[in-house]
Amino acid sequence: MYTLSLSLNQRAALLSVLMLVVGLLVWEAVIPGQKAVGELTEYEILTGAGAPKAGVPLPSDVIAKAWEQLSDPFYDAGPNDKGIGIQIGYSIYRVLTGYFLAALVAIPLGFLIGMSPVAHKALNPFIQVLRPISPLAWMPLALFIIGDSEASAIFVIFICSIWPMLINTAFGVAGVRDDWVNVARTHELGALKTAFTVILPAAAPTIVTGMRISIGIAWLVIVAAEMLVGGTGIGYYVWNEWNNLDLTSVVFSILMIGIVGMMLDAMFGFLQRRVTYVE
Amino acid sequence: MKPYLSIEKLTQRFPDGAGGDMTVFEDATFGVEKGEFVVILGHSGCGKSTIMNILAGLADPTAGSVIMDGQEVKGPSLDRGVVFQNYSLLPWLTTLKNVTFGVSARHPEWSKANVEAHSTKFLAMVGLDGDVIHRKTSQLSGGMRQRVSIARAFANHPKLLLLDEPFGALDALTRGTIQDELLKIWGQMEQTVFMITHDIDEAILLADRILLMTNGPQARVAESVEITIPRPRSRTEIVEHPNYYAIRNHLVQFLGKRSKELAGQPMQPGEMNKPATIRIDKTTPSDDPEDTQTVLRAVNS
Ligand SMILES: Nc1ncnc2c1ncn2[C@@H]1O[C@H](COP(=O)(O)OP(=O)(O)OP(=O)(O)O)[C@@H](O)[C@H]1O
Ligand SMILES: [Mg+2]
Numbered sequence: 001m002y003t004l005s006l007s008l009n010q011r012a013a014l015l016s017v018l019m020l021v022v023g024l025l026v027w028e029a030v031i032p033g034q035k036a037v038g039e040l041t042e043y044e045i046l047t048g049a050g051a052p053k054a055g056v057p058l059p060s061d062v063i064a065k066a067w068e069q070l071s072d073p074f075y076d077a078g079p080n081d082k083g084i085g086i087q088i089g090y091s092i093y094r095v096l097t098g099y100f101l102a103a104l105v106a107i108p109l110g111f112l113i114g115m116s117p118v119a120h121k122a123l124n125p126f127i128q129v130l131r132p133i134s135p136l137a138w139m140p141l142a143l144f145i146i147g148d149s150e151a152s153a154i155f156v157i158f159i160c161s162i163w164p165m166l167i168n169t170a171f172g173v174a175g176v177r178d179d180w181v182n183v184a185r186t187h188e189l190g191a192l193k194t195a196f197t198v199i200l201p202a203a204a205p206t207i208v209t210g211m212r213i214s215i216g217i218a219w220l221v222i223v224a225a226e227m228l229v230g231g232t233g234i235g236y237y238v239w240n241e242w243n244n245l246d247l248t249s250v251v252f253s254i255l256m257i258g259i260v261g262m263m264l265d266a267m268f269g270f271l272q273r274r275v276t277y278v279e
Numbered sequence: 280m281k282p283y284l285s286i287e288k289l290t291q292r293f294p295d296g297a298g299g300d301m302t303v304f305e306d307a308t309f310g311v312e313k314g315e316f317v318v319i320l321g322h323s324g325c326g327k328s329t330i331m332n333i334l335a336g337l338a339d340p341t342a343g344s345v346i347m348d349g350q351e352v353k354g355p356s357l358d359r360g361v362v363f364q365n366y367s368l369l370p371w372l373t374t375l376k377n378v379t380f381g382v383s384a385r386h387p388e389w390s391k392a393n394v395e396a397h398s399t400k401f402l403a404m405v406g407l408d409g410d411v412i413h414r415k416t417s418q419l420s421g422g423m424r425q426r427v428s429i430a431r432a433f434a435n436h437p438k439l440l441l442l443d444e445p446f447g448a449l450d451a452l453t454r455g456t457i458q459d460e461l462l463k464i465w466g467q468m469e470q471t472v473f474m475i476t477h478d479i480d481e482a483i484l485l486a487d488r489i490l491l492m493t494n495g496p497q498a499r500v501a502e503s504v505e506i507t508i509p510r511p512r513s514r515t516e517i518v519e520h521p522n523y524y525a526i527r528n529h530l531v532q533f534l535g536k537r538s539k540e541l542a543g544q545p546m547q548p549g550e551m552n553k554p555a556t557i558r559i560d561k562t563t564p565s566d567d568p569e570d571t572q573t574v575l576r577a578v579n580s
Contacts, residue, residue, distance in 0.1 A: 179367040182337050185355040187384035197380070201371045277371035278417035 024059045031056050057248040062255070065248045080240060082232070084253065088260055090232040094150070094225075095218045095264075098157025102214065106162045107207065110169025111195065114203070120170065127166065135160035135221045139228055149229040153222070160221045161214035168210025172203030204275035212268035219261045234260075281346065282310025283471060284334075284439065288552075289343035291329050303329050304498045306343070306552040309490060316465060316472045318482040319500075320530065321492030322538060327475045328364055331441050334473060335361045347439065357385055360437030362445040364475075366428040368416040374427050375412040378402055381431045401434040402427070404460050406453060421448040429457060433464055440465075442474040446481065455514060458485060462511075479530050483523065484512055490554060491533050494542035501541055503554040504529060507562070521561040529559060 006014070032055075057065075073085025113120045135156045142152035176199050184194040200207075226235025234257055241249035288306045295301035303326040311317050319327055332338040334345055336355040345352040347359075368377050378398035386394065402412050405426035416424055425448045432440060445461075446454045462485065465472055476482055482489050483506055491502040508520045517523050 179363065179365060180369055182355075182361075182363070183367050183369065183380075185337060186335060186357070186359070186361050187381055188355065188357050189384060198369065201369070204371075275371075277415065279370045 027059050031058055055247065057251055061248045062251050065252045066255070069249075069252060079231075082237075084234075084237070084256060087232060087234045087237040087253075088256060091222050091226060091234040092260070094153050094233065095157055095215070095222050098154040099161045099215060099218050101154075102158045102162040103165055103211065106165035106210075107169050110166045110207070111173050111199070113166070113170035114173025114176075115199075120174075127163070131163045131167075136224055136228065139225065143229075149231060153225045153229050153233075156225045157218045157222060161218040164213040164217065165207070165210045168213070169203065169207045172206030172210075173199055175206070176202040201275070201277075205272065205277070208268065208272045208275050212265065212272060215264050215268055216261065219257075219264055223257060281349070283313035283315075283348060284311040284473075285346040286310065286330075286334075287344050287346065289330070289333065289345070290341045291326065291333070292341045302497050303495055304492075304500070307500050308553045309500050309503065311471060311473060313471055314469050316474070316485055316487045317490060318474045318476055318486035318488075319490040319492060320476065320479065320482055320534065321498065322494050322534065323477075325492045325495040325498040325538075327492065328443055331361070331443050331473070331475060334439070335359050335441050337361075357435065358438045360432040360435050360440050362428050362432045362440075362442045364443040364447075366424045368424055368427055368431075370415065370417050372416070373413050374407065374416055374419065374423075375399065375402065377416060377427055378431045378434055382434050385435045398430070398434060401430040404433070405430045405457055422450065422453060425449060426453070426457065433460075436464075436468050436470070438471065440470050440472045440474075442472065444475050444477065447477070454481075461485070479527060479534070482530070483508070483526060484514060484517060489530065491530070491538070493538045497542070499541065499552055500554045501538075502533065502557050504557045504559070507558065507560040522559060525559045525561055529557065 069084045073083045075081075075083040076086060109123075113123055138156055138159055139152060142155045143149065146152050146155060180198050180202055181194070184198045189197065222233065223235035223238065226233035227239045230236050230239070234253060238250055238253045238257075241247075241253065286307060286309050288308055290305045290307070291303040292300045293303065307330070319330070321327055329338070333340050334352065336345075336352050336359065352359075369380065372380065375395065375398060378401060379394050382394045382398050383389065386397075389397070399408070399412065402408060407423065407426055407430070411419070411423070416427060419427065425445065429445055432442075446457060449457065458481065461472075464470065472485075474485065486506050489504045489506065490500050491504065493499045493501050504526065506526060507522045508517055508526075
């Protein structure tokens with residue numbers, strides 16, 4: 001007798017595909033398609049219904065759009081018409097620049113806070129006040145002080161990704177077991193050597209968790225920041241297509257935002273698995 | 280002349296959690312000679328690990344000082360190797376890397392191949408070889424971890440070897456093998472060993488001298504018992520030595536009864552908290568002219 005035996009992953013994948021198909025079908029079914037101009041009554045034409053009207057696009061439209069965009073992602077036809085690849089590229093560039101600068105500050109500072117109770121107590125009030133501020137609230141100040149919109153967007157990314165990295169680094173470093181530090185001490189390792197060969201690997205899982213949270217937040221914030229500063233980037237692209245009433249492009253770019261975010265997260269997930277250890 | 284390692288009026292207090300202080304030990308004073316093998320025995324919680332941490336330079340005593348080779352111990356040093364009670368391996372490193380970690384700290388000028396060869400040799404000495412040394416320490420059994428920790432300390436040939444119950448997690452057979460290795464290394468390298476154990480027989484087998492601690496709090500290093508059994512000693516033969524049971528009975532008596540009776544006794548003013556030296560030797564003819572054991576002694580030595 002034939003029995004269908006699938007692994008857990010296979011069953012889950014099958015279920016995912018099934019949900020996707022059902023979801024798309026329902027979407028396609030509930031949205032009333034736009035009638036072709038030829039089918040309109042005279043009255044409808046007179047009232048302007050014939051003009052292209054913003055409506056929620058059908059999945060098939062989005063797929064067609066995706067095909068069109070992804071087959072030539074890097075075209076550049078002027079300030080308001082660039083390929084999706086270029087727009088995403090700009091966003092990633094800003095996210096990574098701001099993020100990298102934040103890591104450069106947060107990780108050493110987190111080490112300091114984690115190792116020195118005085119530094120912890122002294123800096124904690126500032127962190128507690130600055131951390132809950134929405135990164136976008138900094139935008140006007142950044143635009144005024146920095147002037148440049150590009151640099152302001154990067155600053156906003158910097159300020160939003162610094163906190164999880166800072167707090168997790170401090171927490172991870174403070175939690176390194178004394179036993180391990182004692183091993184370094186009995187082997188007469190210097191401060192720098194101890195930091196790199198004992199404290200960093202011991203705290204790495206916590207630090208990378210902070211980095212993973214940060215990159216997620218940075219990617220959330222860049223879309224909003226680019227909507228505000230305009231010019232280029234995926235956030236600007238979404239807003240621009242909304243102004244053009246091209247909802248198909250809006251839906252398509254929303255999907256792209258999700259996919260890029262997922263890939264950024266996966267990178268850090270990979271890093272996290274690399275540095276995790278069992279005691 | 281001061282002994283090689285001199286522990287002078289060492290006092291350790293900890294906050295007792297109720298606003299006051301708890302004295303672990305007070306004014307403890309004793310010495311260890313160069314090349315001597317000293318074992319410290321005492322009940323759980325009396326402060327053995329605390330003393331060892333101070334000797335290692337990892338903790339500062341509340342009062343008193345430790346002087347080694349004429350120099351006050353301030354902070355840890357590669358000259359004082361430690362096998363920690365809880366092994367203290369670095370879990371993100373492989374077994375081999377845990378040992379090379381120590382060896383490359385001791386010999387920064389050695390080549391990588393040299394460091395690995397030396398480390399592999401000491402791992403093999405404690406019975407770890409093959410692909411097990413490339414596994415993370417979290418994948419090892421408790422006894423295997425303990426052996427990695429021993430290999431790490433032995434490989435560095437410190438002048439003073441501090442061992443905190445180094446064989447506690449080992450089965451009798453492995454324990455025996457590693458005890459022999461320890462004695463071999465100690466014999467070759469002119470090392471001084473300070474070891475904590477709970478095993479009386481192990482202490483008699485290994486030690487030149489056994490320090491006995493009373494129960495805590497306010498523990499004292501009350502006695503220093505000389506092990507008057509000539510070396511080399513073998514596990515099976517020492518039990519036949521006339522001094523063996525006399526010493527063993529003395530130790531059992533102390534741990535079973537007197538450690539409790541002597542516990543927490545306030546010291547006389549001016550009294551130094553120095554251990555009384557106990558020498559039990561049934562083989563000395565002058566003690567008992569009729570003692571036939573003298574013959575046995577001749578056989579043994
Ligand atoms: N950091 C500390 N803070 C407070 N009390 C401590 C601290 N370290 C040790 N103690 C106390 O000091 C006493 C001695 O502890 P220690 O670890 O030296 O015992 P031990 O003789 O090594 O015991 P065991 O044989 O169980 O290992 C215990 O009562 C313990 O509670
Ligand atoms: Mg202990």
